[in-house]
Amino acid sequence: MCCTTALLDASLAAAADGTPAFSADPLATWQTDGIVWSMAAANGVVYVGGTFDHVRPPGAAPGQRQVKRRNFAAFDAATGKLLPCAPSFTGHHHTVRAMKASPDGRVLYVGGSFDHVGSARASNAVALHTSNCTPSKSFRPSVSATVRAIETTDKTIFLGGDFGRVGGQPRNRIAALTPKGALLPFRADVDQPVRALAAAASHGRLFVGGDFESVNGQGARSLVTLNPTTGKTVLSYPGWFPPQSSVKAIARDKTRFFVGAEGHGPGIFDGRIAGRLTNGTMVWKDTCRGATQALVPYKGLLYSASHAHDCGETPGGFPERGDRQHLLVQSLDTRKILHWFPDTNDGVGEHVGPRALAVSRGVLWAGGEFTQVNDTPQQGITRFGSRDTGAPKVPVLSVSDTDPGRVTLTWRASWDRDDASLTYRIYRDGKLVARKTKASTFWDLPRMSHTDSAPAGRHRYEIEVTDGTNTSRRSKAVTATVPAKAAQDRVVGDPR
Numbered sequence: 237m238c239c240t241t242a243l244l245d246a247s248l249a250a251a252a253d254g255t256p257a258f259s260a261d262p263l264a265t266w267q268t269d270g271i272v273w274s275m276a277a278a279n280g281v282v283y284v285g286g287t288f289d290h291v292r293p294p295g296a297a298p299g300q301r302q303v304k305r306r307n308f309a310a311f312d313a314a315t316g317k318l319l320p321c322a323p324s325f326t327g328h329h330h331t332v333r334a335m336k337a338s339p340d341g342r343v344l345y346v347g348g349s350f351d352h353v354g355s356a357r358a359s360n361a362v363a364l365h366t367s368n369c370t371p372s373k374s375f376r377p378s379v380s381a382t383v384r385a386i387e388t389t390d391k392t393i394f395l396g397g398d399f400g401r402v403g404g405q406p407r408n409r410i411a412a413l414t415p416k417g418a419l420l421p422f423r424a425d426v427d428q429p430v431r432a433l434a435a436a437a438s439h440g441r442l443f444v445g446g447d448f449e450s451v452n453g454q455g456a457r458s459l460v461t462l463n464p465t466t467g468k469t470v471l472s473y474p475g476w477f478p479p480q481s482s483v484k485a486i487a488r489d490k491t492r493f494f495v496g497a498e499g500h501g502p503g504i505f506d507g508r509i510a511g512r513l514t515n516g517t518m519v520w521k522d523t524c525r526g527a528t529q530a531l532v533p534y535k536g537l538l539y540s541a542s543h544a545h546d547c548g549e550t551p552g553g554f555p556e557r558g559d560r561q562h563l564l565v566q567s568l569d570t571r572k573i574l575h576w577f578p579d580t581n582d583g584v585g586e587h588v589g590p591r592a593l594a595v596s597r598g599v600l601w602a603g604g605e606f607t608q609v610n611d612t613p614q615q616g617i618t619r620f621g622s623r624d625t626g627a628p629k630v631p632v633l634s635v636s637d638t639d640p641g642r643v644t645l646t647w648r649a650s651w652d653r654d655d656a657s658l659t660y661r662i663y664r665d666g667k668l669v670a671r672k673t674k675a676s677t678f679w680d681l682p683r684m685s686h687t688d689s690a691p692a693g694r695h696r697y698e699i700e701v702t703d704g705t706n707t708s709r710r711s712k713a714v715t716a717t718v719p720a721k722a723a724q725d726r727v728v729g730d731p732r
């Protein structure tokens with residue numbers, strides 16, 4: 237998101253770990269009047285599901301200019317425009333908790349707790365044709381309780397959740413169906429809710445995450461790999477998760493899988509783990525505190541939604557400060573946290589900020605419980621493109637010392653949400669007299685100073701700071717009166 241020539245060294249250092257594809261500055265985005273639990277993308281459309289009754293345009297205050305959308309809305313991924321696709325999901329707990337498109341993008345599978353889609357009866361899971369936004373007549377499984385996770389392959393739709401029966405048949409918290417909605421013989425008995433699914437069909441594996449302790453009658457805490465055809469256990473992960481640490485998100489790239497967890501109680505694990513698809517061995521473990529809710533690997537980096545508040549053990553991370561950072565990006569290879577810190581507040585509901593992520597048309601979408609993004613009101617949804625539009629905040633300049641012939645100025649470094657290295661420009665009487673470049677983060681704002689050689693008299697000093705693209709306003713001027721050199725000094729210093 238930078239770069240001037242002066243920042244080239246810093247950019248090269250960052251390139252080893254990859255550079256985020258997105259700026260930290262949000263694009264104008266519609267909002268919800270409730271919680272977003274799930275997002276999915278297909279054909280340049282981002283689908284948003286959750287617990288809400290309306291959406292409202294960017295900038296609208298709560299209750300203003302509302303458009304009815306019952307727990308489901310669709311947007312153009314690139315422009316953010318609200319689309320007419322708007323079936324309502326109602327009944328039961330009237331919430332959409334999971335969505336996933338078919339690999340060809342022709343069908344969107346939707347799960348949650350509802351008994352109607354539009355005027356048609358449904359039972360916690362349905363499919364929509366993405367071409368015309370109408371519910372599929374064939375995929376209408378009767379699922380006995382909430383669906384919390386969906387995964388799709390060319391031939392199979394996997395559902396995970398709280399249920400015990402699908403189509404009247406026993407299916408304990410996980411089931412597999414054909415794209416036409418026929419229940420497949422796949423069967424695994426999971427003792428507690430399933431919250432995340434990811435298939436690696438070419439590896440013969442289905443990754444399953446949730447609150448469980450036992451799968452198929454054997455100990456398997458929070459994460460298990462199943463045979464995607466039979467449901468038999470392929471691998472469990474002893475020692476990976478402490479008790480009461482649920483897997484909330486699983487994602488994968490071509491060679492690795494990534495898991496995000498939410499823990500409670502002693503020995504908590506809230507962070508992320510990377511493992512190898514081939515054999516299930518761990519590549520790295522990131523012990524940031526602040527439950528992880530969603531993960532998206534994109535262009536070599538792992539984006540995550542959490543409320544991180546102690547990443548002191550993670551390279552590039554920050555110490556406990558009593559505050560929370562809700563969006564992060566890190567290296568897929570080394571787990572290093574990179575300098576990209578867009579943020580939300582905790583918001584409503586369980587006050588955990590973002591709960592869902594999706595990338596489409598080069599735009600990162602995030603949804604959740606938040607009511608602010610980067611300290612500005614914005615509820616439920618936000619998104620990030622590639623344009624860096626935010627300027628760092630202008631520092632407060634002060635004069636710390638004046639001597640004959642010089643003035644020493646000090647200030648605390650500013651910070652920028654997506655550029656570590658910032659350049660400060662000092663002006664004396666409106667003329668640029670110095671440039672200083674320094675790295676800073678929100679948890680490390682070094683004191684800076686500059687000594688200016690100035691002629692005797694009264695001078696006005698100002699400062700501004702730039703990330704290489706955007707420059708702050710100029711600071712309020714401070715004045716310094718430089719004394720004339722004493723006659724005695726001139727004699728001593730005079731070589732004649």
Ligand SMILES: [Ca+2]
Nearest residue numbers: 624654655703
């Ligand atoms: Ca920037």
